[in-house]
Amino acid sequence: MSIKDKAVDALDNMKANREADAKRDSLWEMQALKDAAASWKDELFTVAFIVILLAPLVVSESQLQVAVAFYGGLPLWLSGCIGGAVSASFGISVWKKFKR
Numbered sequence: 753m754s755i756k757d758k759a760v761d762a763l764d765n766m767k768a769n770r771e772a773d774a775k776r777d778s779l780w781e782m783q784a785l786k787d788a789a790a791s792w793k794d795e796l797f798t799v800a801f802i803v804i805l806l807a808p809l810v811v812s813e814s815q816l817q818v819a820v821a822f823y824g825g826l827p828l829w830l831s832g833c834i835g836g837a838v839s840a841s842f843g844i845s846v847w848k849k850f851k852r
Contacts, residue, residue, distance in 0.1 A: 793841040 753761075808816055 793837075797838055797841050 807819070811819075
């Protein structure tokens with residue numbers, strides 16, 4: 753087998769692997785969308801963020817300062833868990849798109 757034939761075979765294998773990976777990812781994404789159809793997590797996080805954004809318009813400044821101090825004092829591991837839950841809710845694939 754010549755070097756050219758080996759190179760062509762290697763490229764064919766890489767292409768086949770890439771296509772198989774794309775199909776597997778597509779199937780996984782479709783299943784995730786089906787599973788998320790009855791999920792309430794996205795709506796919960798959306799409402800929570802809206803409440804956080806609207807809170808300064810509703811509560812007094814002293815109440816807001818107390819809330820910020822409370823949330824600022826939470827352990828780092830809890831912040832990581834909340835971030836992970838939000839990421840899982842909206843999809844890690846979205847993060848991958850922004851990462852590029």
